[in-house]
Amino acid sequence: MEKIKSLSDLKRIKSQVQEKLDLREKSEQVENLIQIRVAMATCGIAAGSKETMNYFIEHLAENGINAVVTQTGCMGYCYAEPTVEITKPGKEPIVFGHVTPEKAEEIIQKYLKHDELVEGIIPVNYNTI
Amino acid sequence: MQDIAAHVMDIAQNSVRAKASRIEIEYREDPGKDSLTIMIQDNGCGMNEATLARVTDPFFTSRTVRKVGLGIPLLKQNAERTGGSFSITSREGEGTTVRAEFVLSNWDTPPRGDMGGTVVLLATANPEIEFIYRHITAKGEYVFDTREVKETLGDVPINHLEIVSALQELVRENIRELSTE
Numbered sequence: 001m002e003k004i005k006s007l008s009d010l011k012r013i014k015s016q017v018q019e020k021l022d023l024r025e026k027s028e029q030v031e032n033l034i035q036i037r038v039a040m041a042t043c044g045i046a047a048g049s050k051e052t053m054n055y056f057i058e059h060l061a062e063n064g065i066n067a068v069v070t071q072t073g074c075m076g077y078c079y080a081e082p083t084v085e086i087t088k089p090g091k092e093p094i095v096f097g098h099v100t101p102e103k104a105e106e107i108i109q110k111y112l113k114h115d116e117l118v119e120g121i122i123p124v125n126y127n128t129i
Numbered sequence: 130m131q132d133i134a135a136h137v138m139d140i141a142q143n144s145v146r147a148k149a150s151r152i153e154i155e156y157r158e159d160p161g162k163d164s165l166t167i168m169i170q171d172n173g174c175g176m177n178e179a180t181l182a183r184v185t186d187p188f189f190t191s192r193t194v195r196k197v198g199l200g201i202p203l204l205k206q207n208a209e210r211t212g213g214s215f216s217i218t219s220r221e222g223e224g225t226t227v228r229a230e231f232v233l234s235n236w237d238t239p240p241r242g243d244m245g246g247t248v249v250l251l252a253t254a255n256p257e258i259e260f261i262y263r264h265i266t267a268k269g270e271y272v273f274d275t276r277e278v279k280e281t282l283g284d285v286p287i288n289h290l291e292i293v294s295a296l297q298e299l300v301r302e303n304i305r306e307l308s309t310e
Contacts, residue, residue: 004298007281013295014285021285040254042200045139046130050243053250054297061290068288071254073146076194 034067034112035087036060038099041074047081048100055101056084056108065112077122086111095122130203132242133167133231139200140169140227141251145258146191147173147225152251152258156244157265158233158309164213165231165238172224181219204229211235245301248273253288253296264304271303 004010038044038053056069077083080097086107087093096107097120110116119128130136137154144152149171157166176184183189185205190198205215208229219225231238244264252260252275262273278296279287286292 003302004295005302006299007277010278010281010295010299013291014282017289017291018283018285021289040138040142042139042198042203045135050135050138050247050250053254054246057250057290057293067290069254069290069293070288071142071145071250073142074192074194078195 032089034065034089035085035093036067036069037072037085037087038069039073039075039077039081039083039085040071043074043078044081044083049082051101052082052084052099052104055104059105059108060112063108063113065108067112080120080122083122088112088115096120097122130207130239132239133165134242134244134247136204136207136229136239137167137169137244138247138251140204143200143227144169144171144173144225145251145255147171147175149173149224150258151261153261153263154248155263155265156241157263158267160233160267160309163233165233166228168226168228170224170226175221175223175225176219177221181217184217185215201227207231207237207239211238213238243301245299245304246297249293249296249300252278253293256287262300264307266307266309268307268309271300271307273300273303 004013036056038049040049053069060067072085075083075095077097082099083095083097084099085093085095099107103120106118110118130139141152141154151172153170155168184201187197187199187202190196192198201217208215208231212232212235213230216228217225248260248262260275264271275287282292
């Protein structure tokens with residue numbers, strides 16, 4: 001892959017992305033995207049939430065998932081950082097705790113792709129046997 | 130905090146919560162003065178003097194979900210234990226400036242960390258806020274300004290996943306070039 005070093009390189013990437021965007025249906029507007037909010041307060045950052053956020057950004061596209069990855073503050077679950085709140089369109093938000101990059105991968109493969117719940121939901125109301 | 134970048138991510142979140150529309154971040158390495166300075170400046174809601182006097186107290190926070198506020202105290206402690214200094218100035222309604230100076234050669238000065246990735250995550254997670262990042266070393270200066278970036282991108286959103294990755298690469302590459310290690 002060519003290096004990206006200047007705004008003109010960025011322009012090249014932009015036109016590639018734009019082509020894909022134009023191909024998409026209107027149904028993929030922002031309100032219909034999956035919202036992933038990574039808690040990024042002192043507690044989250046110290047627990048590695050930046051790596052978690054980067055993991056989602058780098059691995060969602062390759063799994064064919066369109067999502068908006070953003071940040072939120074501390075939700076009071078400092079003991080379970082990094083925490084991530086995921087809202088699928090038309091569904092209630094779910095908060096996952098202890099989301100290391102490995103857990104993020106599990107969430108992508110199970111919850112995001114197949115609506116299958118995984119352990120680590122806060123408050124704890126779901127266990128696998 | 131493990132590195133300088135984590136501190137920057139942390140302190141900049143305060144500016145986001147203060148409803149800033151513009152956040153300026155500066156990273157400056159000055160080997161001549163043996164100093165490493167970070168500065169985070171916002172045009173958010175600011176603080177009155179009584180609040181300002183309490184922000185370095187770890188048991189003070191404006192949040193209600195927990196009773197401690199460690200971001201600023203941790204940065205102050207980390208900077209001061211290298212022989213450096215910490216300052217915060219603020220005016221209600223005008224904004225806040227946080228400055229921390231580390232002694233570059235001190236053992237306790239944390240590594241730089243992923244400044245490029247951090248700044249881009251901040252800028253793309255808060256697309257409505259204008260971010261200006263200046264990275265200054267003995268080799269020169271690099272400026273990342275989201276106004277320019279948004280102009281270049283036109284109607285492609287800055288928080289599109291592929292754009293985020295491209296921007297991270299862009300800023301990291303420019304920082305690498307200025308790196309003196």
